[in-house]
Amino acid sequence: MDYKETLLMPKTDFPMRGGLPNKEPQIQEKWNEQDLYHKILEKNAGKPTYILHDGPPYANGQIHMGHALNKVIKDFITRYKAMTGFNAPYVPGWDTHGLPIEQALTKKGVNRKEMSVAEFRELCKQFALEQVELQKADFKRLGVNGDWDKPYITLQEKFEAEQIRLFGDMVKKGYIYKGKKPVYWSPSSESSLAEAEIEYQDKVSPSIYVAFDTKDGQGKVDAGVKFVIWTTTPWTIPSNVAIAVNPALNYVQVKVDESSYIVAQALLDSVCEKVGWDKDAVVIEKEFKGTDLEYIMTQHPFIDRESLVILGDHVTTDAGTGCVHTAPGHGEDDFIVAQKYDLPVISPLDDKGVFTAEAGEYEGIYYDKANKLITEKLTEVGALLKLEFFTHSYPHDWRTKKPVIFRATPQWFASINKVRQDILDAIEETEFKVDWGKTRIYNMIRDRGDWVISRQRAWGVPLPVFYAENGDIIMDEAVIEHVATLVEEHGSNVWYEREAKDLLPEGFTHAGSPNGEFTKETDIMDVWFDSGSSHRGVLEAREELSFPADLYFEGSDQYRGWFNSSITTAVATRGQSPYKKLLSHGFVMDGQGRKMSKSLGNTILPEKVVKQMGADIIRLWVMSVDYLADVRISDDILKQVSEVYRKIRNTFRFLLGNVNDFDPKNAVAYEDLAEVDRYMLNRLYDFVGHAHKHYENNDYLFIYQELQNFINVELSNFYLDYGKDILYIEAEDAPIRRSMQTVLYEILVSLTKVLAPVIPHTAEEIWGHTPHVTEESVHLTDMPETHEVDSQLVEKWERFLTIRDDVLKALEEARTEKTIGKSLEAKVTVYVENAEDRAILESMDNLHQLFITSQAVLTDKKAGTDYVSANVLVEKAEGEKCERCWNYSTELNDEHLCPRCAAVVAE
Numbered sequence: 001m002d003y004k005e006t007l008l009m010p011k012t013d014f015p016m017r018g019g020l021p022n023k024e025p026q027i028q029e030k031w032n033e034q035d036l037y038h039k040i041l042e043k044n045a046g047k048p049t050y051i052l053h054d055g056p057p058y059a060n061g062q063i064h065m066g067h068a069l070n071k072v073i074k075d076f077i078t079r080y081k082a083m084t085g086f087n088a089p090y091v092p093g094w095d096t097h098g099l100p101i102e103q104a105l106t107k108k109g110v111n112r113k114e115m116s117v118a119e120f121r122e123l124c125k126q127f128a129l130e131q132v133e134l135q136k137a138d139f140k141r142l143g144v145n146g147d148w149d150k151p152y153i154t155l156q157e158k159f160e161a162e163q164i165r166l167f168g169d170m171v172k173k174g175y176i177y178k179g180k181k182p183v184y185w186s187p188s189s190e191s192s193l194a195e196a197e198i199e200y201q202d203k204v205s206p207s208i209y210v211a212f213d214t215k216d217g218q219g220k221v222d223a224g225v226k227f228v229i230w231t232t233t234p235w236t237i238p239s240n241v242a243i244a245v246n247p248a249l250n251y252v253q254v255k256v257d258e259s260s261y262i263v264a265q266a267l268l269d270s271v272c273e274k275v276g277w278d279k280d281a282v283v284i285e286k287e288f289k290g291t292d293l294e295y296i297m298t299q300h301p302f303i304d305r306e307s308l309v310i311l312g313d314h315v316t317t318d319a320g321t322g323c324v325h326t327a328p329g330h331g332e333d334d335f336i337v338a339q340k341y342d343l344p345v346i347s348p349l350d351d352k353g354v355f356t357a358e359a360g361e362y363e364g365i366y367y368d369k370a371n372k373l374i375t376e377k378l379t380e381v382g383a384l385l386k387l388e389f390f391t392h393s394y395p396h397d398w399r400t401k402k403p404v405i406f407r408a409t410p411q412w413f414a415s416i417n418k419v420r421q422d423i424l425d426a427i428e429e430t431e432f433k434v435d436w437g438k439t440r441i442y443n444m445i446r447d448r449g450d451w452v453i454s455r456q457r458a459w460g461v462p463l464p465v466f467y468a469e470n471g472d473i474i475m476d477e478a479v480i481e482h483v484a485t486l487v488e489e490h491g492s493n494v495w496y497e498r499e500a501k502d503l504l505p506e507g508f509t510h511a512g513s514p515n516g517e518f519t520k521e522t523d524i525m526d527v528w529f530d531s532g533s534s535h536r537g538v539l540e541a542r543e544e545l546s547f548p549a550d551l552y553f554e555g556s557d558q559y560r561g562w563f564n565s566s567i568t569t570a571v572a573t574r575g576q577s578p579y580k581k582l583l584s585h586g587f588v589m590d591g592q593g594r595k596m597s598k599s600l601g602n603t604i605l606p607e608k609v610v611k612q613m614g615a616d617i618i619r620l621w622v623m624s625v626d627y628l629a630d631v632r633i634s635d636d637i638l639k640q641v642s643e644v645y646r647k648i649r650n651t652f653r654f655l656l657g658n659v660n661d662f663d664p665k666n667a668v669a670y671e672d673l674a675e676v677d678r679y680m681l682n683r684l685y686d687f688v689g690h691a692h693k694h695y696e697n698n699d700y701l702f703i704y705q706e707l708q709n710f711i712n713v714e715l716s717n718f719y720l721d722y723g724k725d726i727l728y729i730e731a732e733d734a735p736i737r738r739s740m741q742t743v744l745y746e747i748l749v750s751l752t753k754v755l756a757p758v759i760p761h762t763a764e765e766i767w768g769h770t771p772h773v774t775e776e777s778v779h780l781t782d783m784p785e786t787h788e789v790d791s792q793l794v795e796k797w798e799r800f801l802t803i804r805d806d807v808l809k810a811l812e813e814a815r816t817e818k819t820i821g822k823s824l825e826a827k828v829t830v831y832v833e834n835a836e837d838r839a840i841l842e843s844m845d846n847l848h849q850l851f852i853t854s855q856a857v858l859t860d861k862k863a864g865t866d867y868v869s870a871n872v873l874v875e876k877a878e879g880e881k882c883e884r885c886w887n888y889s890t891e892l893n894d895e896h897l898c899p900r901c902a903a904v905v906a907e
Helices: 020-034 036-043 065-082 099-107 117-141 157-172 234-239 265-275 332-340 357-362 367-380 420-428 435-447 477-490 527-532 534-539 562-574 606-612 615-624 635-657 675-696 700-727 735-755 760-769 791-816 835-842 847-851 899-906
Strands: 176-186 198-216 226-231 242-245 250-256 259-264 283-289 297-299 306-311 323-326 384-397 405-414 466-468 518-520 549-555 579-585 826-831 855-858 871-876
Touching: 020 036, 020 117, 020 606, 020 615, 020 760, 065 117, 065 549, 065 579, 065 606, 065 615, 099 117, 117 606, 157 176, 157 477, 157 527, 157 534, 157 562, 176 332, 198 234, 198 265, 198 367, 226 234, 226 323, 234 357, 234 367, 242 332, 250 265, 259 265, 259 323, 265 384, 306 332, 323 332, 357 367, 367 384, 420 435, 420 562, 435 562, 435 579, 527 534, 527 562, 534 562, 549 562, 562 579, 606 615, 615 635, 615 700, 615 760, 635 700, 635 735, 635 760, 675 700, 675 735, 675 791, 700 735, 700 847, 735 760, 791 826, 791 835, 791 847, 791 871, 826 847, 835 855, 847 855
Parallel strands: 226 259, 242 306, 549 579, 826 855
Antiparallel strands: 176 405, 198 226, 198 297, 198 384, 242 323, 250 259, 250 283, 297 306, 466 518, 826 871
């Protein structure tokens, strides 16, 4: 007789293969039909809120794995919070102004010169909105749950208006001013840059040592004695107005051949080596303190201009000569120190980095090409002591990847000095997951200069500033509010479509414009001012959100970007940080830890992975990495993640298959469960408790690791393997079977909920196959509750499993030696010396089942091989094989059934 029909084999429609690329869009369509996002909000209406404010990605180009990492972790956070009783709306956003969009249109063949600024800006807007839609589709395909129908976009009229109002508040408090200062200038972009738009790359630069003759030594230095300066920017020599020395350093006047030179004493040996002076032949003629040299006048090497010796604490002995070439138009330290001496700020360059008429014979020459010409000029006049080239880290425009320069231009600034301490205090009150995050942003705020908020571009929010006929700056509170109201109604293009007089309040007059003539500012605001004002334009403006946010979470580059600009504008206008907690992630590298680039051919796009493997594989990969540092991804890594996913899926399929005839209404009470089932339930409680803690601490890798341990070690290697002999063989309503099903059902439901934020599509699919659940979506349920763990019971069973490992090892060796085939062909005899261990084994009446053997006996003396905790003897099982359960028994009936199977079949 074939007894297969009498076995209770697993039954489920849940497929073994995921088929995620095809299945996920169907699940997402169902979510859309259900309006799941709003149903989750309705479920938690009136409960405490949790606001994660989305940092806006730039709307240009296809999303990359860094975007995926960012958005998926945000989704982990908001989904978990929603399942733990929080009202957690998620409003995605986009950054849409700035140079890259202008460049993209230029590459597409748009000729700006053939149209008005307003027309060009309209094309920028349309392009940006197209990019938003493309990126939105990709983010939604990743399963990110949010208000995709009503995102915030920095080009929206309401957002721009609130940004202008925020600017007005900063004006009112005296934080905004116009000044001429050296700023990072990008000749390739023809615009000033913020510190956040700078990246450092290696660059080969000329290194020159130049002699300046003393013209008036103030009775301390003889005429003709030469001050030696060192610079890596020869093109700035025409702008030199001073030489800075450190007041605390010692300087020496040395005789070399027929000439005398002044350098810092600490750098004399270095200078000798660099310029080729014979150290033994150098004679020290005089010594000075830096303070002695102040106000000595030198002569510019080739321009009819004097160069004053001044004092500056920024002068160091790290490199050079201790006498610093000072061009206030081309360096921040130079500018600051020159202000004290009322020195002129010379910056003879145009927006493209080409010398103007102010540079005399160098007019019309690109600054970098002027390096060679100026060096030749210094040689010609006998002032060049040494020229060499060296490679060093130099600031570049992060968009064009071209070198930047320091250039003094009229710019609009937001004062950091006036609000710096308040920002630092706000940082102290902010929660950080990692200490280095706090240190990083604290030091950046502590050390940063005033913020250049103006840009010489077309595509952005205009600075709402007017000028009277006499040049007076008009930034009245009422005027700025009037502009904001116009922008809110018409969008910021109104600034470019109307004349200045039509943008001012009706009847506006100003003493500086007796004829009623006004002009308007042509610069736009820095895009970091755009996104940095999102706390006003989004958190405060949207009814479902609130200020401050509970969390800002972005890439680690945003400590100098969005994190920085946001806290600056919020503290300046609202007196507090816009975020209670700050969290960041690293960059995504390839499998070898290299930056992804098209030239290396190592890029992996989310779109491709989704099409081949599914979004849940990307999401599981995100869970598997330590996102606080840089993370790696490759085809091999994704294959490994896919294997983990397959194991998770097969485990759920086993669970579903074995509870198909179970109704939780008939669940066995905890105290009536078999002890092994109570143990496994406590292991589940332990896992769930840890998962809660790790979700709260944003430690997803820990959940990933503990999940694998729970599935592979606790379930597959032990409980589910052991359980087959009960689930398949026992009678359907046997207490031992219902006891185990009670725990399996609890594991199934709890694990599905715990994994719902991570692999939401798969969790939803599992939920749809889970019997007797009432909620229409797993995402409308709550996380499983935490329970106190019976640690004494867990310790007992962990000790047993250690002994079981010895038995399994003995069985494996017996298989290798052909003593047995499958483990059910074995009888094991176990001896343990430890009294506690023996008591544990004696308390178990189903040892053979737990060992997955046909017979198991305890002995009071060694009979086999010593292992770590036990002595084990493996022999061929006694009796014959039962045709139904395949256990060996000495009590088979005529149908070759063991007593247990005979009773079940009889029923």
